[in-house]
């Protein structure tokens with residue numbers, strides 16, 4: 530009979546006194562004279578391999594004694610109940626095969642007995658990612674992205690992919706990475722903004738994209754990456770309120786799904802209490818926000834963007850997710866729609882948690898003349914926006930949308946101190962490898 534191949538987590542009562550096969554990494558070995566314990570780690574967790582000298586083949590015992598940590602092995606053996614073993618079972622092997630031996634010493638301790646700096650961890654990220662606690666972050670990230678996909682598809686959005694190599698800046702500015710594109714200069718796109726708007730002109734009505742954005746952020750901070758994943762939507766015939774409603778329901782759905790489906794992974798975050806947010810989220814007007822900041826000693830002149838320091842102070846008053854709304858038109862990109870009755874402020878919003886911005890969105894300007902005017906007002910040249918502007922001339926519906934940073938979301942959800950923790954291979958000013 531073929532021996533059943535299992536993952537650690539799948540070993541159960543029915544396997545007792547049966548033979549199974551497991552494959553994974555040597556997490557730890559402990560040798561006590563006539564008894565060897567191997568902790569085998571696989572994708573799902575750990576399982577104990579127990580070798581009492583008396584009951585296993587001499588050759589298997591000899592091999593087990595020499596096993597190096599993090600080698601990849603395959604083990605076939607009998608399952609026994611053992612309350613002291615992780616998971617409640619142990620395997621008494623009748624064969625162990627080394628599929629690939631690991632060198633020693635390891636550049637990074639996977640068992641996390643020796644703490645390591647983030648930089649060292651990132652240098653050997655493939656090893657760092659083997660750590661169960663770190664794997665948990667990415668299992669949760671997977672759930673987050675799956676929830677995004679499920680929720681938006683259920684709401685009638687279709688998934689699209691827009692180009693990442695572009696000829697014009699979305700919003701101008703210095704945050705672009707130029708690249709050489711044959712004889713021309715091109716850029717890595719900093720946002721799918723112009724393309725998702727063009728898709729409104731194309732008649733798709735509701736689109737979403739989960740894709741990379743590239744930003745040459747000037748400063749090295751714990752909440753900026755140079756390559757991030759942005760979750761974007763754009764929807765026709767909705768205004769800013771309409772897409773805020775989608776956004777807050779999406780956040781709630783993500784939290785609910787993670788709470789329900791990721792219990793095992795959440796256990797790695799000892800002090801974390803995942804609270805599913807209530808909708809609707811609070812709305813805080815920009816005017817009120819700068820008032821709060823001023824009261825706490827941080828003056829922001831009306832019209833200017835909120836500083837990191839001011840957002841921290843404002844965030845103290847809001848324990849849950851909240852929106853900052855009604856931003857001055859001058860503080861937002863040219864495509865944000867000014868209110869008809871008060872064009873000094875725009876139909877724009879930021880989604881916040883504490884002092885951290887998670888998303889920005891707005892109803893967009895859909896009138897061609899107003900858009901040309903706004904592009905000029907922010908000091909950009911409308912001639913550089915040829916393809917984009919044309920889409921506004923032949924039937925552009927009113928529309929709105931937002932962009933939500935996947936890593937910011939994960940970082941805030943799991944209370945990670947540094948955004949780099951939420952990316953497998955982060956890119957920052959000093960890190961291009963691995």
Ligand code: ATP
Pocket residue numbers: 744746752753754755756757759886887888889932933934935936937
């Ligand atoms: P910030 O002011 O925090 O730098 P932003 O206002 O420049 O952000 P937007 O252009 O509004 O960012 O982008 C939408 C969302 O994309 C942000 O709310 C954030 O979640 C995410 N995002 C933007 N830039 C970065 C970055 N460099 N690293 C990680 N996430 C980012």
Ligand code: MG
Pocket residue numbers: 879886888889
């Ligand atoms: Mg923003």
